Amino acid sequence: MKKLYIVANWKANKTGQEATTWLQHMANGLWRMAKNEIEVIVCPPFTLLSPMSFYIKQHNLPLILGSQDVSPFGMGAYTGEVTAEQLKEFVDYVIIGHSERRAHFHETDEMIARKVGKTKGYGLIPIICVQGSDTPIPAGAEVIAYEPGFAIGSGNPDTPENAEKVARTIKERYHIPSVLYGGSVSGENVNSFTAIPNIDGVLVGGASLDASSFMKIMENA
Numbered sequence: 001m002k003k004l005y006i007v008a009n010w011k012a013n014k015t016g017q018e019a020t021t022w023l024q025h026m027a028n029g030l031w032r033m034a035k036n037e038i039e040v041i042v043c044p045p046f047t048l049l050s051p052m053s054f055y056i057k058q059h060n061l062p063l064i065l066g067s068q069d070v071s072p073f074g075m076g077a078y079t080g081e082v083t084a085e086q087l088k089e090f091v092d093y094v095i096i097g098h099s100e101r102r103a104h105f106h107e108t109d110e111m112i113a114r115k116v117g118k119t120k121g122y123g124l125i126p127i128i129c130v131q132g133s134d135t136p137i138p139a140g141a142e143v144i145a146y147e148p149g150f151a152i153g154s155g156n157p158d159t160p161e162n163a164e165k166v167a168r169t170i171k172e173r174y175h176i177p178s179v180l181y182g183g184s185v186s187g188e189n190v191n192s193f194t195a196i197p198n199i200d201g202v203l204v205g206g207a208s209l210d211a212s213s214f215m216k217i218m219e220n221a
């Protein structure tokens, strides 16, 4: 059985109290998941990494934390940035190059490559988002998330057939071991993606915010 990644991307959502409520709801169901070959990665806003890390350790939950971004710089005079060295205290994974960062914050392929370099330099695993098989992929990539723009937050996912084609192309072209699919993934459609040979998991936005709908995704994956 292949190892599956189920990644929750909370984007700019949830307060500390809301995150705790979500974790409380998840706790029971997660024990059923723990035996399976599933890596469940939650990527909250930076502000929640420290309290969530504490909660997860305290309750011994089989959840891994990731961040939604990282600075392309190291420690120093970069107001507002959070570095890979700082993230390493809390996370194992870092989402890099999400299309919302490219669109709203003008992230370039060059900046994304620098972020990947910083991330790997501290032993963290970048989850690099691409919009198709033509998006440049920096050297050293291991986990790619294929997220076509039209599918994000639209309720209109790509077809499993096309996602399979893109994932296969990426794996062959760049020798990438794991390709995830993201864009309007739900409890209802997740299995049509995770059942595909070349798709190794899903990146979930909207449907990860509610604990029971995220639980349903984990169960059906």
Ligand code: PGA
Pocket (backbone or CB within 6 Å): 009, 147, 151, 152, 153, 154, 155, 182, 183, 184, 185, 203, 204, 205, 206, 207
């Ligand atoms: P969505 O977002 O699941 O809400 O479509 C996915 C993403 O942007 O990572």
